[in-house]
């Protein structure tokens with residue numbers, strides 16, 4: 001059974017010695033709920049931490065390995081050790097002594113030095129707003145033109161634009177668009193049974209600029225959160241200023257295409273919101289991703305390069321359709337090329353064997369499907385579903 005992948009989690013990412021260089025100036029800060037933010041050491045001031053972590057009380061930091069306390073005074077940055085994880089605690093929080101912890105030693109939860117709290121969705125929201133506020137105030141983009149869609153031709157391949165335009169033209173003239181009317185060279189169907197597609201989407205220069213932008217962002221020490229409950233490295237694009245342009249990309253380009261390829265989510269606004277991130281694989285860090293399905297109606301996965309071998313996507317059937325489980329398809333990446341699949345399509349990323357790989361992933365979602373379930377029975381069914389993804393996901397699958 002593959003794991004269900006969600007966007008928020010509390011799992012621990014451990015930095016390896018080889019990643020020292022890249023993470024040298026960062027620490028991981030963790031809330032009492034297990035929400036991680038990685039931040040450049042020089043940005044760790046009390047005011048900033050209290051804002052990012054929505055703390056009203058006097059906050060202090062606790063090194064989760066050494067249990068050493070670092071008061072958040074003006075000397076805090078000098079006392080922090082790169083690549084360590086610090087729990088952000090309020091003075092009033094209960095910090096268990098070793099003895100107390102040993103006394104209740106029955107599962108992994110107990111190895112946490114402080115009492116764990118349940119995740120409050122409002123807190124996640126406020127944390128996101130604060131992260132974005134900090135970035136908006138302080139971050140200087142390297143390629144500011146990436147953050148809007150004013151010039152779609154600089155981002156999107158001509159054949160992709162042509163395909164979307166032809167769908168729009170047909171819709172506007174009242175004709176139901178048909179797959180057969182797309183430009184002949186555009187769409188490759190890799191599997192009819194599971195509706196797995198590939199097409200040219202992003203221009204090479206745009207992909208390489210995006211990778212440079214993300215590397216620049218990482219070096220700036222601005223707040224970063226893990227992309228989802230399984231990928232340890234990468235960046236959530238929605239959180240760092242790309243949300244408006246990605247909303248446009250979804251509304252004007254991807255939703256019309258998905259309506260044609262996956263008519264099931266035509267309800268309401270179709271695919272009307274998304275969780276979009278870049279995953280990153282390097283030899284010394286994460287090299288692969290295990291078998292799972294996504295917290296999405298439809299997933300877009302586009303390869304951004306840069307140079308790597310291996311890393312193919314592997315597909316193994318739709319989780320709710322046992323008759324498709326014997327599918328075994330390996331799909332190779334090609335810079336700028338998109339793979340489009342159902343969220344429930346079970347998949348994995350094979351290990352890279354050299355280099356580094358970046359892919360942009362958009363988990364596309366339909367509001368009606370998620371929040372306006374119609375009958376009691378369907379609501380129950382959804383509850384069941386969600387429970388299932390929590391059970392198997394790492395930590396807390398948060399899908400909003």
Ligand SMILES: O=C(O)CCC(=O)C(=O)O
Pocket residue numbers: 005228231279289294301313347348349359361
């Ligand atoms: O590594 C990839 O390209 C796939 C990542 C993926 O499946 C995911 O993040 O949901």
Ligand SMILES: [Fe+2]
Pocket residue numbers: 005292293294347
């Ligand atoms: Fe996935």
